[in-house]
Amino acid sequence: MPSYALGKAPRGRSRWVLLLLSLVAVGLLAWGSLRRGPSPAVVIESARPAVGSSTRVVARFSEPLGGLGRITLELIQGDRAVTLAEQRFARAGAFSPTRGRFTANAELSATVGRSAQDWLKEGEVILRATADRMAGPLRSGLSVVVEKRMAVRLRPPHLELLSKQHYVRQGGSGIAVLRVGDSAVRSGVRGGTVESLSFVLPGGGPGERFALFAIPWDLTDVNQVRLFAEDDAGNRVEMPFVNLFKPSPPRMDRLELSDSFLAKVVPAIASQTPGFDASGSLLDQYLRINGDVRRATLAAIAKVAADTQPAFLWRGAFAQMPNTQRRASFAENRTYVYQGKVVDHQTHLGLDLASTEHAPVPAANAGRVVFSGWLAIYGNAVIIDHGYGLMSLYGHMSSFSVKVGDVVAKGQQIGNSGSTGLAGGDHLHLEIFVQGKSVDPLEWLDEHWIRDNIATKVKLP
Ligand SMILES: [Zn+2]
Structure with a gap:
């Protein structure tokens, strides 16, 4: 059959064509991957989980193979977008002593919150970090965009004092019972720079907590003894609660x-x-x-x-x-x-x-x-x-x-x-x-003090 006879000769040629085609394909793939290469890595971190008055944010960029081109950090809320920070990098020229050098790692940081952007509203913001890798003869200037959504809270949590008659001594202890709103993540009593954190009140209602607190031995100003509550955006509320303060100098x-x-x-x-x-x-x-x-x-x-x-x-x-x-x-x-x-x-x-x-x-x-x-x-x-x-x-x-x-x-x-x-x-x-x-042990050795100052405020077992 003619077709059979004809088929023999092209079979040898097609082997070469196939080989050539596959070489071209491999070449194209290699070219493509060179042009694509690994994309820059971008991570956004924030000092607090949410945005309030002032939250420090940082975006870290890295591209160790060919270097970073341009990096930006933007803040977006609704249809408003602002550039918080931006940087461009150039590859060192042929005659530079650092010839061919590029920037592999960089970071951009900024403050986000009402103190820096007075137009922010309660709700949500988007932090957007963009990295372009360095473009070259064999590389495209590929862009990577990473976004981080964060809640914006501008009002401090609800804070209410539930216990009464707080008589405290310099260097002494005490208990305060409080109720805090859902957004509170930390609450308790501040005595100067010392914070005593609250615990869930056993048998209490929603948001009810109590703090066993220490008054530092060197604290003399009763205005520095306050109940406090704070949310994850750093919004803080404080209130006085001490009825009588007894100085006890060392x-x-x-x-x-x-x-x-x-x-x-x-x-x-x-x-x-x-x-x-x-x-x-x-x-x-x-x-x-x-x-x-x-x-x-x-x-x-x-x-x-x-x-x-x-x-x-x-x-x-x-x-x-x-x-x-x-x-x-x-x-x-x-x-x-x-x-x-x-x-x-x-x-x-x-x-x-x-x-x-x-x-x-x-x-x-x-x-x-x-x-x-x-x-x-x-x-x-x-x-x-x-x-x-x-x-x-x-x-x-x-x-x-x-x-x-x-x-x-x-x-x-x-x-x-x-x-x-x-x-x-x-x-x-x-x-x-x-x-x-450290607090004065004498209060804890005194059953009358415990009865009047602890047992009247929380239900002891
Ligand atoms: Zn001693």
């Missing part, structure tokens, strides 16, 4: 530092503090312990303070260790004197209770152990969480018999007194914290 005390005291406490603490700078005289090292190590210890306690349970774990007044005498009290401003010269000032923020040597130390109230071990200036220490941010610390112990996670009953032995850490003689240092801030 007591003054003078402590002589003897060589025998320094020789006892310094090497013991230095050897157990990782990274401690043990250079200089014993006094130099003591001052580092009393300063830097004290601050690091308080920071460690602040971390432990977050490990609290949303429950009243305690019952009744806190108990003072039996058969003890109060030696030093809360908020004593100590002046440290060495060989007749003033060398340091610190504030003592606990209650020092002295008994016999190695006397059993009971838990002042029921709770859960959140720390046990070496705690620098406090020596061997135990911290018990009593719930809702209230904690007690037992310092300078010769030994302890509980571990983290142990549930302890009021009066249960947790260790023995001693003189570890910064202690001259055998005693217990009892310190009470509200959300990591």
